[in-house]
Amino acid sequence: MSLFICPICQSSLLLAADTWRCDGRLNLKNTSHPFDVARQGYTNLLPVNQKKSKAPGDSSDSILARQRFLANAHYQPLRDLVCAQIKALLSAKHSTGQIDKSSVNWLDIGCGEGYYTGAIAQIKGIDSLIAADISKPAVIEVAKASKAAKRLWQNVDKQDNNKAAIYPIVTSAAHLPLSTNSLTGITSIFSPILPAAFVDVLQEGGYLVIAKPDIRHLASVREALFDEVREHNSDKFLTELAPFFEVLETHKVNTELSLSEQALADLLTMTPYAYRARPEKRQALLAKAAVGTFNTEAKFVVYILKKRLL
Ligand SMILES: C[S@@+](CC[C@H](N)C(=O)[O-])C[C@H]1O[C@@H](n2cnc3c(N)ncnc32)[C@H](O)[C@@H]1O
Ligand SMILES: [Zn+2]
Numbered sequence: 001m002s003l004f005i006c007p008i009c010q011s012s013l014l015l016a017a018d019t020w021r022c023d024g025r026l027n028l029k030n031t032s033h034p035f036d037v038a039r040q041g042y043t044n045l046l047p048v049n050q051k052k053s054k055a056p057g058d059s060s061d062s063i064l065a066r067q068r069f070l071a072n073a074h075y076q077p078l079r080d081l082v083c084a085q086i087k088a089l090l091s092a093k094h095s096t097g098q099i100d101k102s103s104v105n106w107l108d109i110g111c112g113e114g115y116y117t118g119a120i121a122q123i124k125g126i127d128s129l130i131a132a133d134i135s136k137p138a139v140i141e142v143a144k145a146s147k148a149a150k151r152l153w154q155n156v157d158k159q160d161n162n163k164a165a166i167y168p169i170v171t172s173a174a175h176l177p178l179s180t181n182s183l184t185g186i187t188s189i190f191s192p193i194l195p196a197a198f199v200d201v202l203q204e205g206g207y208l209v210i211a212k213p214d215i216r217h218l219a220s221v222r223e224a225l226f227d228e229v230r231e232h233n234s235d236k237f238l239t240e241l242a243p244f245f246e247v248l249e250t251h252k253v254n255t256e257l258s259l260s261e262q263a264l265a266d267l268l269t270m271t272p273y274a275y276r277a278r279p280e281k282r283q284a285l286l287a288k289a290a291v292g293t294f295n296t297e298a299k300f301v302v303y304i305l306k307k308r309l310l
Helices: 058-072 078-096 116-118 136-148 195-201 219-225 235-243 262-269 281-290
Strands: 013-015 019-022 034-036 105-109 129-133 165-170 184-187 200-214 245-259 294-307
Touching: 019 195, 058 116, 058 136, 058 219, 058 262, 058 294, 078 116, 078 200, 078 245, 078 294, 116 129, 116 136, 116 184, 129 136, 165 200, 184 195, 195 200, 219 262, 219 294, 245 262, 262 281, 281 294
Parallel strands: 105 129, 105 184, 129 165, 184 200
Antiparallel strands: 013 019, 019 034, 200 294, 245 294
């Protein structure tokens, strides 16, 4: 069984440099569905009927703002924590012999422009890393960065066991074009959490690593933007995951940020605050950063879950 399946008929996808093509075995007419590989190296596996809008997911503006913001290492402590946790999970699996000769496949769902994906790709022991997002501009950025790092599936050195091959794909998290039980783990970093879809593609004992903003995340930014700041750190997703996953660990990480006007503007563009705040409040906040830096604290929580024996 191949790792990727056709988003239309669920038959195995055969990967070639310019087209991914299903073998059509699972549709009545045995029709083979082709998916072109874009020149940047990503594949669009989102059928038109799963596209709920013309350009689903994060816009190009918000992707580029996030890319600029993250390039300044503001969220590096979170990235380091996520990678350290994945490393520990994989080495525990190795030492108990749970990883044998089969490949280690990891999915970064809602990967955005790939800030976390690029770091995950450097973890020894991951063979295939699927960088998936519903936003085409996001996946284009991941493909470009993966190519530059020589980790794109088309040009990675297959003999080099330390190198994960990155497969950038456009897809909806709700309809993952991946085989049942094919994944060792999934990361969802500030991204959608779809219990049924995740549980299907994860192997038994597979991992789910979730990062979310913690209570009081960017509190001083929100206080400046809104008259009333409501904390909605809902644990509802944990209740929804509970039948399928056990929580192994929870970690918190906080980081002080001292932001320039540009960094603050980028932060506002990459978060939902930008369009919820009144324009005059937003302008007043940016004016504060223009005459010095604006200080705030980013607060994150990372959940490590494991798929139950079902
Ligand atoms: C807040 S961003 C996080 C991006 C990245 N993980 C990061 O932290 O930098 C959420 C991402 O999820 C994507 N997304 C939203 N809904 C999605 C869906 N149904 N399926 C796949 N991706 C989705 C968005 O396009 C966006 O890139
Ligand atoms: Zn097909």
